[in-house]
Amino acid sequence: xxxxxxxxxxxxxxxxxxxxxxxxxxxxxxxxxxxxxxxxxxxxxxxxxxxxxxxxxxxxxxxxxxxxxxxxxxxxxxxxxxxxxxxxxxxxxxxxxxxxxxxxxxxxxxxxxxxxxxxxxxxxxxxxxxxxxxxxxxxxxxxxxxxxxxxxxxxxxxxxxxxxxxxxxxxxxxxxxxxxxxxxxxxxxxxxxxxxxxxxxxxxxxxxxxxxxxxxxxxxxxxxxxxxxxxxxxxxxxxxxxxxxxxxxxxxxxxxxxxxxxxxxxxxxxxxxxxxxxxxxxxxxxxxxxxxxxxxxxxxxxxxxxxxxxxxxxxxxxxxxxxxxxxxxxxxxxxxxxxxxxx
Amino acid sequence: xxxxxxxxxxxxxxxxxxxxxxxxxxxxxxxxxxxxxxxxxxxxxxxxxxxxxxxxxxxxxxxxxxxxxxxxxxxxxxxxxxxxxxxxxxxxxxxxxxxxxxxxxxxxxxxxxxxxxxxxxxxxxxxxxxxxxxxxxxxxxxxxxxxxxxxxxxxxxxxxxxxxxxxxxxxxxxxxxxxxxxxxxxxxxxxxxxxxxxxxxxxxxxxxxxxxxxxxxxxxxxxxxxxxxxxxxxxxxxxxxxxxxxxxxxxxxxxxxxxxxxxxxxxxxxxxxxxxxxxxxxxxxxxxxxxxxxxxxxxxxxxxxxxxxxxxxxxxxxxxxxxxxxxxxxx
Numbered sequence: 001x002x003x004x005x006x007x008x009x010x011x012x013x014x015x016x017x018x019x020x021x022x023x024x025x026x027x028x029x030x031x032x033x034x035x036x037x038x039x040x041x042x043x044x045x046x047x048x049x050x051x052x053x054x055x056x057x058x059x060x061x062x063x064x065x066x067x068x069x070x071x072x073x074x075x076x077x078x079x080x081x082x083x084x085x086x087x088x089x090x091x092x093x094x095x096x097x098x099x100x101x102x103x104x105x106x107x108x109x110x111x112x113x114x115x116x117x118x119x120x121x122x123x124x125x126x127x128x129x130x131x132x133x134x135x136x137x138x139x140x141x142x143x144x145x146x147x148x149x150x151x152x153x154x155x156x157x158x159x160x161x162x163x164x165x166x167x168x169x170x171x172x173x174x175x176x177x178x179x180x181x182x183x184x185x186x187x188x189x190x191x192x193x194x195x196x197x198x199x200x201x202x203x204x205x206x207x208x209x210x211x212x213x214x215x216x217x218x219x220x221x222x223x224x225x226x227x228x229x230x231x232x233x234x235x236x237x238x239x240x241x242x243x244x245x246x247x248x249x250x251x252x253x254x255x256x257x258x259x260x261x262x263x264x265x266x267x268x269x270x271x272x273x274x275x276x277x278x279x280x281x282x283x284x285x286x287x288x289x290x291x292x293x294x295x296x297x298x299x300x301x302x303x304x305x306x307x308x309x310x311x312x313x314x315x316x317x318x319x320x321x322x323x324x325x326x327x328x329x330x331x332x333x334x335x336x337x338x339x340x341x342x343x
Numbered sequence: 344x345x346x347x348x349x350x351x352x353x354x355x356x357x358x359x360x361x362x363x364x365x366x367x368x369x370x371x372x373x374x375x376x377x378x379x380x381x382x383x384x385x386x387x388x389x390x391x392x393x394x395x396x397x398x399x400x401x402x403x404x405x406x407x408x409x410x411x412x413x414x415x416x417x418x419x420x421x422x423x424x425x426x427x428x429x430x431x432x433x434x435x436x437x438x439x440x441x442x443x444x445x446x447x448x449x450x451x452x453x454x455x456x457x458x459x460x461x462x463x464x465x466x467x468x469x470x471x472x473x474x475x476x477x478x479x480x481x482x483x484x485x486x487x488x489x490x491x492x493x494x495x496x497x498x499x500x501x502x503x504x505x506x507x508x509x510x511x512x513x514x515x516x517x518x519x520x521x522x523x524x525x526x527x528x529x530x531x532x533x534x535x536x537x538x539x540x541x542x543x544x545x546x547x548x549x550x551x552x553x554x555x556x557x558x559x560x561x562x563x564x565x566x567x568x569x570x571x572x573x574x575x576x577x578x579x580x581x582x583x584x585x586x587x588x589x590x591x592x593x594x595x596x597x598x599x600x601x602x603x604x605x606x607x608x609x610x611x612x613x614x615x616x617x618x619x620x621x622x623x624x625x626x627x628x629x630x631x632x633x634x635x636x637x638x639x640x641x642x643x644x645x646x647x648x649x650x651x652x653x654x655x656x657x658x659x660x661x662x663x664x665x666x667x668x669x670x671x672x673x674x
Binding site for chain 1: 446447550551552553554555594595596597598600601621624625628629630631634
């Protein structure tokens with residue numbers, strides 16, 4: 001198995017992907033990401049002057065403005081970056097692995113697993129507080145993904161069908177529990193509307209570290225996925241170990257989407273849309289697809305999060321609602337702009 | 344539960360009985376001569392009811408009020424949220440009475456209500472929730488009075504109305520006097536310290552998952568009983584809405600400094616067992632809370648039983664307020 005990131009011009013499907021435009025696009029994306037992140041820490045319910053926001057980051061005095069920027073908004077922006085990157089890369093990996101343009105991380109049952117675990121934990125009275133919910137969501141995601149991988153291993157189609165079936169079962173049983181336990185329904189309904197608000201006090205070191213490591217892992221695995229994207233037979237002919245590459249990809253997808261879902265709840269559209277938006281610019285190169293997704297995912301989520309804070313004068317809109325609102329038109333635009341090739 | 348009588352038959356009989364009272368004025372005797380009726384004004388209009396009801400069904404907020412007033416109850420809705428605030432005697436009565444409805448208005452069991460053969464039904468739910476109940480169907484069983492909560496501090500008036508309708512004012516007045524005496528005693532006790540202090544309150548209905556907190560002003564659940572002791576809650580909601588929205592709001596945590604910076608003391612709602620609710624804990628764990636002048640001065644006070652909606656429950660709230668504010672007398 002070859003493990004390497006995109007460092008120079010590469011041949012994909014008989015076409016040579018030139019590195020220079022890709023690097024330019026990537027750097028441009030990083031600059032845009034930095035700008036959006038700065039705007040994100042400057043916008044909120046309380047008006048903080050831009051100079052004060054900058055001072056909060058580099059000359060912290062502990063004033064109310066500084067606390068808001070450094071302890072509320074900056075962690076939130078960091079979360080948006082991590083969750084956006086995790087979901088977008090997980091989406092790129094799952095679409096490449098199962099070779100299905102409609103695939104998104106939730107198709108492996110990860111989201112349903114997390115939701116069911118939160119329901120179960122709340123019903124047992126053991127999912128109180130953000131730390132409790134985080135633990136149950138991670139456990140549910142991992143168990144569901146392992147179950148899907150165990151039953152559906154062997155072919156991408158079986159994997160997808162197993163994921164869909166498990167999702168339906170978990171959603172059905174979870175709904176039944178929630179309808180009989182109103183308190184559990186209350187807990188679930190707050191979690192189920194994906195949001196980045198008020199996560200700054202949650203214990204995030206472990207999930208953020210896991211996301212960081214898996215993003216690195218996705219980059220390392222991406223060149224091997226280039227071969228898999230051409231089909232199993234071609235991949236084998238090129239010397240790739242299909243089972244091992246697919247297994248590693250599923251592991252990365254599970255941890256990335258499981259950690260992101262545990263932190264922020266279900267924010268499904270990012271994992272579906274971002275890979276479509278960057279597929280054309282990536283010119284069929286999986287390494288560049290992963291890299292561009294890693295930058296565009298956070299940009300999309302940060303923009304949506306800023307929108308969630310300013311759209312309504314009466315308060316915040318959950319970011320998952322804004323991503324869906326933005327994501328639908330963006331997906332239609334991508335399909336019209338790039339045609340079937342984007343899919 | 345036995346269903347020997349068909350609901351239709353019971354309803355028809357009850358309807359016939361109710362109709363005999365129609366048109367009678369306050370204190371008039373009905374045609375059947377079985378009892379006097381009077382016209383009672385409630386949320387659902389002017390209703391003719393028995394002057395001295397013998398069999399009352401209560402739901403929602405009317406449940407604790409009428410148990411406490413020792414009304415002649417034959418059926419109640421489930422009211423789990425009020426259990427921690429009930430006295431042992433009231434709790435025993437609550438557990439013994441047949442449950443004819445669940446926690447939600449949509450869980451009203453019309454057949455069970457008909458089976459209880461009430462001569463008065465008192466519904467204690469907010470006006471918007473009344474739409475979830477088939478009032479016409481209930482009216483076919485017995486006269487229906489809707490006396491629901493509006494602004495939180497109106498529980499005094501509403502519990503009085505409920506007890507009055509159920510003919511249980513004697514006990515109600517005794518408990519009310521006990522409350523007023525205790526409130527007056529506490530007002531005198533804290534007279535030297537409380538009038539000079541501006542207070543703010545953090546309620547338990549904020550949503551940590553949305554990054555908001557509940558700021559309660561005067562007249563709200565968390566504040567109205569403390570006000571009877573002399574605590575002065577300053578400020579008002581930015582944009583008043585109906586019901587409790589007239590006296591409380593849900594700003595972003597970022598607005599915590601602006602909202603409570605001027606408070607000399609801060610009270611906050613805790614659960615009946617004294618534990619801090621998740622929504623309040625979210626506020627108290629933030630650095631913005633720790634930056635507030637009142638917090639730095641150590642002048643924060645937990646309040647239990649802030650959801651009291653009867654005088655008996657409010658007596659417990661007064662005791663809790665006294666326990667919590669006692670350190671103020673030592674400063």
